[in-house]
Amino acid sequence: MNRLSASLSPYLLQHQNNPVDWYPWGEEAFEQARQSDLPVFLSVGYAACHWCHVMEHESFENAAIAEFLNKYFVSIKVDREERPDIDQIYMNSLQLMTGRGGWPMSVFLNHEKQPFYAGTYWPPSPQRGMPGFSQILDALADAWQNRRSEVEAHAAQITSSLGQLALGVSEPAASLPEDAVIRDATNHLLDVLDRERGGFGSAPKFPHATDLELLLRRGQTSGEDELINAAELTLDAMAGGGIRDHIGGGFARYSVDANWLVPHFEKMLYDNALLAAVYVRAFQVTGHERHADVAKEILDYLAREMCDPCGGFHCSEDADSEGVEGKYYVWTVAEVIAALGSERGERFCQIYDITESGNFEGKNIPRLQKTIADWASELAVPGLAAELAVDRERLREQRGKRVRPGRDDKILAGWNALAIRAFAIAGGVLDRPDYIEIAERSATFMLDKMTSETGRLYHAYRQGQAHLDAYVDDYAYTAEAFLALFEATGRARWVGRASQLAETIITHFEDPEVGGFFYTSDDAEALITRTKDWHDGSLVSGNASATMALLKLSRLTGVDAYRDAAVRALQLAGPILQSQAAACGALLSSLDRLLHDHEQWVLAVPDRETMAAWRTRFLSRYRPHATLSWVIGQAPKSGPVASLNHAREVIDGKPTLYRCQNFSCDQPLVGDEIGLLLQQTTS
Numbered sequence: 001m002n003r004l005s006a007s008l009s010p011y012l013l014q015h016q017n018n019p020v021d022w023y024p025w026g027e028e029a030f031e032q033a034r035q036s037d038l039p040v041f042l043s044v045g046y047a048a049c050h051w052c053h054v055m056e057h058e059s060f061e062n063a064a065i066a067e068f069l070n071k072y073f074v075s076i077k078v079d080r081e082e083r084p085d086i087d088q089i090y091m092n093s094l095q096l097m098t099g100r101g102g103w104p105m106s107v108f109l110n111h112e113k114q115p116f117y118a119g120t121y122w123p124p125s126p127q128r129g130m131p132g133f134s135q136i137l138d139a140l141a142d143a144w145q146n147r148r149s150e151v152e153a154h155a156a157q158i159t160s161s162l163g164q165l166a167l168g169v170s171e172p173a174a175s176l177p178e179d180a181v182i183r184d185a186t187n188h189l190l191d192v193l194d195r196e197r198g199g200f201g202s203a204p205k206f207p208h209a210t211d212l213e214l215l216l217r218r219g220q221t222s223g224e225d226e227l228i229n230a231a232e233l234t235l236d237a238m239a240g241g242g243i244r245d246h247i248g249g250g251f252a253r254y255s256v257d258a259n260w261l262v263p264h265f266e267k268m269l270y271d272n273a274l275l276a277a278v279y280v281r282a283f284q285v286t287g288h289e290r291h292a293d294v295a296k297e298i299l300d301y302l303a304r305e306m307c308d309p310c311g312g313f314h315c316s317e318d319a320d321s322e323g324v325e326g327k328y329y330v331w332t333v334a335e336v337i338a339a340l341g342s343e344r345g346e347r348f349c350q351i352y353d354i355t356e357s358g359n360f361e362g363k364n365i366p367r368l369q370k371t372i373a374d375w376a377s378e379l380a381v382p383g384l385a386a387e388l389a390v391d392r393e394r395l396r397e398q399r400g401k402r403v404r405p406g407r408d409d410k411i412l413a414g415w416n417a418l419a420i421r422a423f424a425i426a427g428g429v430l431d432r433p434d435y436i437e438i439a440e441r442s443a444t445f446m447l448d449k450m451t452s453e454t455g456r457l458y459h460a461y462r463q464g465q466a467h468l469d470a471y472v473d474d475y476a477y478t479a480e481a482f483l484a485l486f487e488a489t490g491r492a493r494w495v496g497r498a499s500q501l502a503e504t505i506i507t508h509f510e511d512p513e514v515g516g517f518f519y520t521s522d523d524a525e526a527l528i529t530r531t532k533d534w535h536d537g538s539l540v541s542g543n544a545s546a547t548m549a550l551l552k553l554s555r556l557t558g559v560d561a562y563r564d565a566a567v568r569a570l571q572l573a574g575p576i577l578q579s580q581a582a583a584c585g586a587l588l589s590s591l592d593r594l595l596h597d598h599e600q601w602v603l604a605v606p607d608r609e610t611m612a613a614w615r616t617r618f619l620s621r622y623r624p625h626a627t628l629s630w631v632i633g634q635a636p637k638s639g640p641v642a643s644l645n646h647a648r649e650v651i652d653g654k655p656t657l658y659r660c661q662n663f664s665c666d667q668p669l670v671g672d673e674i675g676l677l678l679q680q681t682t683s
Helices: 027-036 050-060 063-072 084-098 133-146 148-167 179-192 209-222 225-240 269-286 289-306 333-340 342-351 372-379 384-399 413-429 433-449 472-489 493-509 542-557 560-572 574-583 585-596 608-619 642-647 672-680
Strands: 040-045 074-079 105-109 115-119 458-462 465-469 599-605 626-632 656-661
Touching: 027 040, 027 074, 040 050, 040 084, 050 063, 050 133, 063 133, 084 105, 084 115, 084 148, 115 133, 115 148, 133 148, 179 209, 179 225, 179 574, 179 585, 209 225, 209 269, 209 585, 225 269, 225 289, 269 289, 269 413, 289 413, 333 342, 333 384, 342 372, 342 384, 372 384, 413 433, 413 458, 413 472, 413 608, 433 472, 472 493, 472 542, 472 608, 472 626, 493 542, 493 560, 542 560, 542 585, 542 626, 560 574, 560 585, 574 585, 599 608, 608 626, 656 672
Parallel strands: 040 074, 599 626
Antiparallel strands: 040 105, 105 115, 458 465, 599 656
16 A cells, blocks of 8 residues: 555545555655655545556556656546645646646646646557557656756746636626626626527537526526526536436536536536425526426435435536446336336336437436427326336335445535535425434534534545535535525524635635735745635635625625625626626626625514424415525624614514515515515516
8 A cells, every 4th residue: 555545535535545656745755856856646536537557557557657657757646526636736737837737637836846848648658549658658768867947947838827727717806797798798608508408518418507696596586588598408408418327317518529428427516406496496487496406306316316315415426337327327127127127117118218229328317308298198108207216216226226436425514515505495495394304414424523623614525534625605605504504594693604605714714915815815825826715616716605695695684794705706806707708607606696685574473383384385486586594583782683682573463575676675564465575476
């Protein structure tokens, strides 16, 4: 075993028996590089990454390549999910040097952690137009030994560019961006929409949850049906495609083709959490039950397969099993009929496009080319939906006898918070108290096990140990999750907990000079740059989530400092939103919130039983420009929900709705008047 054997990361532990003399990231590795006068080879990946597994097998388990690495380099292995701060910086360097990104990420550094060469996957020897990893290593070892001055000059140049790139923008705009920026961005999404198959652009196709939520948000508040229709087209196409696991639930990372058929089979917690919330929002906006059904299927998968006994959620499931990508998920006609019998098996194969010739490398990825409702009408089979639900469960049980893909069972604060938020939103909207219970249990786990005595979050948890400083998105996602829990439960303590996180965001992450939030705290490990995260990737950007959480908290608590910090960030982001709005869907949603958020609805109820009876009606519509709040019994006269003091009394013990404009409440509505308003009003 090498030094990685002491790691908590499942990804690093996958490499503990490599003949490469790996170091974890840390000063020990760089001190060794300085003493031996060798360059550093930094390899960054993650446990569910298919090509990371391929490069490990081809190169890092190769005795000759390992011997060369050990002689001429100091090698460091990093789990990008544990250290996204490192991943961000060196991914920027990779994109600067090559114009592209991806994992495994392979970067070569000098003794000061400055990059001078970068790439992604290389085969061990030249093939398909790619140089071999052995060739790359030989050339770089020669350059380090014989052209050191050129290497160092290039490293200094790249590092200088990284410093400029890390902040995104250095000066705020003269004023806040206007609503036209959001309108232009949604028009752009319509321009690039695949109007036949859904999604944005061509293959590969990613879910783009933040863009879908932006379309639903603006469509709901502006009345532009075209925006809602674009979101529904994509959501329906994904729900029918092979990117969705029709047998076991959940969605894969992305589709390699334009038809959503062939997924990159890994399943990530964050994708499923974000998509579950978007499908719930689509149900709120349209009333179409099929969206709610998809959301419930995702959440049931997470609760069944990804929830740790401690209450937190695991990170991911691999694409590979038995060394073959997708092997766990594909079917033959014979396998389906053996499990379901001839009549039902043949019908299942017809509906889910399972054929003798196959739709993927001779086998079949289940997909729906028509909705189950359409099939029921065409085949005239009574109770078809219920029959298929039973059949899918039988196939899931049968599939469970196969060798499962590996699972990364670490728990990350931010990703876990995304799951909490999704369960809380769905629990309130869909009248699923069990989902709310799951969300509260996971949130309590975070407070008990992933929070320090000083109230600071830890980033990662595994096998009873929490470690690593949390990043701004950990804090922001968790604050948003706690606010979703308040909306679903009416328990003011979640607002108080979110407020504590907001104080930490402002104190330790905000740039005191120009605004905006750094990805790392002011007391975290110093790297070669300190980045600000503006753009959505597979996750919501840290600045977008922080501004959204702060704006919501300002409305709930009346604390102007929260809103002021959000305004500073969005004003600083002005030039980015003007030129790069297509990559900033979540930040645009925050801007939309700032520009149009002026209303708070407070539903006062005498007790929790009444609250539970009214919850689904109160939350049934998506109202992105309103803050929804509860008072149960009597509101506290002080504390984290001070603005709710307008609703201190419950009239005659009946549910009472207050609509507040800038903390000044209208005449309250009681009884049937409330129900009528909740039914008719969308924003």
